[in-house]
Amino acid sequence: MKLAYLAKIPQAQAALRATGERVTEPRVAVLATLLSSDHAMSHLDVAAMVAKHHTIDRVTVYRVLDWLVGVSIAHRIAGDDRVWRFMLNPQASAQGAGKKTAHHAPSHAHAHFTCNTCGQTFCLDKVQPKMNVKLPTGFRTTEVDLKIRGLCAECK
Amino acid sequence: MKLAYLAKIPQAQAALRATGERVTEPRVAVLATLLSSDHAMSHLDVAAMVAKHHTIDRVTVYRVLDWLVGVSIAHRIAGDDRVWRFMLNPQASAQGAGKKTAHHAPSHAHAHFTCNTCGQTFCLDKVQPKMNVKLPTGFRTTEVDLKIRGLCAECK
């Protein structure tokens, strides 16, 4: 919880400018929101936060979120409640974020933790799922997702 | 693909009787369907298969599927398309399947593989995600989910 939306706006603008793509109010607002959170946020979470300072359509929030994933600034995490949650990629603010990639960021190889009690989802950037899994013959891996459920530090 | 729905009906009935719960036509039909599949099936997959032999409401199929998860005969797998897929637990036919558990079957500790091309989801019962993951202080694990995406043997 590093609640500091307003303070994150300049950083958001800089990161967006670095992509070479258009810097718009909805993009700044959504990115600043993600920058202010230490855990993954659903579309609804983001929209609610953004609504405190702007009037932005929910469809636009959906599209901005998808766009942020496309330009490798954020990644999306599937929840057990059929809701996507979004979080910044590890070094999103520092690096210039490469061009659009098909899916996840290439550097996105960390685990996710969801607390059974508070429902919050975190990225465990330290936990590299170095799976030396033996797949059946003929199977080829392109991506690995590790999801851990349990109790977070707050809720234990 | 071991397509043999009718042949699985006695086995389904036996497994259901073993739970001590009520043995109904929808339950037999849905379980026989799952028994006849080597890969995870969506609600729609199951309903379509069942419809060839019975007239069962789609809501009932939803409820039976949930019930099968509850009594630890099957487990559900979240897809990237926001659709649940269901598959029998490893030894569902042999064991007497314990009482209702809160979530996944306790013995459910295997990985899932989804093919990017054909979309089929398989359970990799051989792949035990023996994660020696280091969680942040205070975090406690209750469940680990490993999802692998790639190309299956058929599609490669």
Place this chain on the structure above:
DNA sequence: AACCTTTTTGCGACTCAATTGCATCTACGA
């Protein structure tokens, strides 16, 4: 600064998996 072209946004309608409420039916123990 006015202009042009390309994106992006707002809004309404829509999709579709899954859920809910409720009346009716049924599996199965007594």
Place this chain on the structure above:
DNA sequence: TCGTAGATGCAATTGAGTCGCAAAAAGGTT
């Protein structure tokens, strides 16, 4: 055979996410 807890059918509803299109920027150019 009966009684009843539990299961089913049906219609309505929820809710995340998507689509089409016209109006509104963003940002480069003159």
